[in-house]
């Protein structure tokens with residue numbers, strides 16, 4: 001019910017204008033989106049890097065339906081990477097447990113590069129971005145979208161990794177298949193972001209109960225931490241963060257052999273606390289003009305995210 005209301009709101013241009021111009025929107029957007037252009041994204045990146053955090057940047061794209069739109073997204077990434085390189089933010093950090101761990105890298109959605117209508121075009125665009133990133137010493141992570149795209153995204157990932165082994169994967173703990181995918185991807189040099197998953201998925205493919213998702217997250221984390229790859233644990237959940245620290249000790253992983261990841265604007269104090277304690281913490285920074293779609297889609301995909309954003313607005317911890 002709530003989901004339908006949010007989806008209806010997301011489609012309504014009237015609501016869009018209302019939300020975009022409401023004073024409270026500016027605060028919400030400023031808190032979760034770094035700005036609309038490369039310059040603002042760069043400023044946010046610098047600030048986070050100065051605070052001892054690593055960054056992965058996402059150029060917000062929306063409903064890519066034509067090759068021209070996909071090309072524009074690719075160009076935006078190439079411009080961003082060039083700016084990051086010029087600012088000295090793409091240099092790999094020391095350590096990294098055998099994988100490239102750059103201060104700033106980029107995250108991209110294959111759908112924004114054309115996956116929905118031309119998989120080969122999306123792969124070609126992603127490859128160009130990977131090449132530009134590699135030339136600057138940094139990496140790319142492929143975000144994971146709804147379950148109908150998982151196989152296509154993992155196939156493209158494996159082909160990109162032949163030339164760019166540092167390309168990161170994302171696996172979603174709510175999917176029933178994910179323990180198997182973790183086993184496949186827990187290999188030397190493999191960067192894998194583990195998150196709970198943000199899309200509304202049917203029961204036959206995804207656990208529905210939060211406790212089931214959390215238990216799956218722990219099983220997946222065990223596989224990744226026991227394996228030979230580089231786990232990137234994307235969660236704000238204090239219980240899962242504590243379990244991760246425990247498993248790192250158990251599997252004898254030093255702090256440079258895995259990282260935590262959190263979203264821009266969510267639990268910023270916890271981000272710096274973990275970094276000060278010696279962990280690598282990477283902040284996922286979305287930027288771009290398409291923020292309305294980003295926020296609304298997140299809410300619509302999972303109305304529980306309403307509480308998620310609401311909680312973040314009143315708390316920094």
Ligand SMILES: Cc1cc2nc3c(=O)[nH]c(=O)nc-3n(C[C@H](O)[C@H](O)[C@H](O)COP(=O)(O)OP(=O)(O)OC[C@H]3O[C@@H](n4cnc5c(N)ncnc54)[C@H](O)[C@@H]3O)c2cc1C
Pocket residue numbers: 142143144145170172195196197198199234235236237238261262263266267283284308311312313315316317
């Ligand atoms: C870096 C990153 C990248 C992501 N990439 C993807 C992706 O590619 N594909 C995808 O489907 N999803 C992605 N996600 C989203 C993810 O799947 C979840 O939807 C989102 O992170 C919420 O899950 P959670 O683990 O934080 O736990 P939740 O279940 O949302 O929260 C768990 C607990 O965390 C604590 N908490 C959460 N927020 C706050 C707060 N603001 N203040 C205080 N405590 C809080 C509370 O104790 C809460 O009970 C990504 C998330 C991150 C962090």
